[in-house]
Amino acid sequence: MKSKIKFVENMQFVGTADSGHAVVMDAPPSAGGNNIGSKPSELLLMAFGGCSGMDVISILRKKKQDVTNFEINVNGETPESHPRSFTDIHIEYIVTGRNVSEEAVKRAIELSLGNYCMVGNTIGKAAKITHSYKIVQE
Amino acid sequence: MKSKIKFVENMQFVGTADSGHAVVMDAPPSAGGNNIGSKPSELLLMAFGGCSGMDVISILRKKKQDVTNFEINVNGETPESHPRSFTDIHIEYIVTGRNVSEEAVKRAIELSLGNYCMVGNTIGKAAKITHSYKIVQE
Numbered sequence: 001m002k003s004k005i006k007f008v009e010n011m012q013f014v015g016t017a018d019s020g021h022a023v024v025m026d027a028p029p030s031a032g033g034n035n036i037g038s039k040p041s042e043l044l045l046m047a048f049g050g051c052s053g054m055d056v057i058s059i060l061r062k063k064k065q066d067v068t069n070f071e072i073n074v075n076g077e078t079p080e081s082h083p084r085s086f087t088d089i090h091i092e093y094i095v096t097g098r099n100v101s102e103e104a105v106k107r108a109i110e111l112s113l114g115n116y117c118m119v120g121n122t123i124g125k126a127a128k129i130t131h132s133y134k135i136v137q138e
Numbered sequence: 139m140k141s142k143i144k145f146v147e148n149m150q151f152v153g154t155a156d157s158g159h160a161v162v163m164d165a166p167p168s169a170g171g172n173n174i175g176s177k178p179s180e181l182l183l184m185a186f187g188g189c190s191g192m193d194v195i196s197i198l199r200k201k202k203q204d205v206t207n208f209e210i211n212v213n214g215e216t217p218e219s220h221p222r223s224f225t226d227i228h229i230e231y232i233v234t235g236r237n238v239s240e241e242a243v244k245r246a247i248e249l250s251l252g253n254y255c256m257v258g259n260t261i262g263k264a265a266k267i268t269h270s271y272k273i274v275q276e
Contacts, residue, residue: 001216003180005187007208013191015184021176023161025188032196038159040189040257042141043181046153049143050163051178053151058170070145078139078256085259118216119178121223126263 010034041076041086044123049074049091051119055112056093056105063104068138069096076127086127096136105133148172179214179224182261187212187229189257193250194231194243201242206276207234214265224265229258234274243271 003017005025011033013025025040027033038046049072060067070093077088091113095105109131113120120129141155143163149171151163163178165171176184187210198205208231215226229251233243247269251258258267 001179001183001214003183003187003212003214005184005191005210005212007191007195007205011192011196013188013210015188017176017180017184019164019166019173019175019177019180021162021174021180023176023181023184024159025184025192026157027192028157031192033192035157036159037157038155038161039157040185040192041139042155042157042159043161043185043188044257044260045139045141046143046155046161046163047178047181047185049141050151050153050181053143053145054149054163054165054169054171054178057145058149067145072143072151074141074143076139076141083253083259084256085263086256115221118222118224119182121221122182122261122264124264125223126260 012037045074045076045089048089048119048123052091052112052117055116056108059108059111060104065097065100065104067095067097067100086123089123089127089129091129091131093131093133094136095133096138098138100135100137102135105135109133150175183212183214183227186227186257186261190229190250190255193254194246197246197249198242203235203238203242205233205235205238224261227261227265227267229267229269231271232274233271234276236276238273238275240273243273247271
């Protein structure tokens with residue numbers, strides 16, 4: 001898998017990869033940037049949420065679950081001491097739907113975090129990943 | 139650091155985080171998506187390139203280097219066997235400029251990968267990171 005990241009100006013970069021989509025990255029003014037793009041460390045958390053979210057929604061679909069809304073919150077903790085890295089990452093799944101089976105949700109999360117999600121499998125070797133879920137029945 | 143990832147349709151998700159910028163994520167048709175956004179695993183590689191790129195450009199700027207163009211290639215290897223994760227990631231820095239000091243470039247990369255880059259520090263615990271650089275004098 002290949003990606004290219006091109007410098008634009010100040011702290012702004014544009015990333016592209018095989019799928020052909022561009023992502024603008026920038027730093028906040030406190031780090032010399034103009035905050036006109038995502039911070040790279042935020043992208044890491046979003047990538048994890050998107051990756052696991054895709055697993056979970058496709059498994060719930062296969063299990064014929066009637067999901068009407070689905071949100072994921074990913075929060076990462078980093079100690080202030082250098083070299084900084086994510087040490088703890090919590091992912092929360094909020095599934096809204098009609099007669100959604102808790103067993104199906106639990107199993108979908110388990111399959112994603114335990115096997116399918118490549119981003120989670122990678123960062124799970126570096127940080128402690130915890131998870132929780134909420135089911136909102138409509 | 140907080141991020142929120144919201145399901146849109148099919149395999150499409152939109153991620154946002156503290157800095158307020160949205161990123162569209164999707165899967166290729168082979169995985170049930172429509173390829174109208176970055177793959178999460180691509181975002182991971184781009185996040186690494188952007189993170190380290192910001193370090194390197196700001197260090198080169200402090201060292202008064204006249205950089206006219208700067209590109210980074212990040213390639214990730216993943217075995218086909220499950221659970222899949224990135225095992226090897228190579229980052230290549232291509233610095234173009236006038237009288238750019240090789241020592242300055244080497245030192246900037248060393249500081250980024252050895253200490254400053256939070257994304258690199260995180261995924262470096264999971265995958266073997268190698269690097270190379272090219273300097274193009276104008």
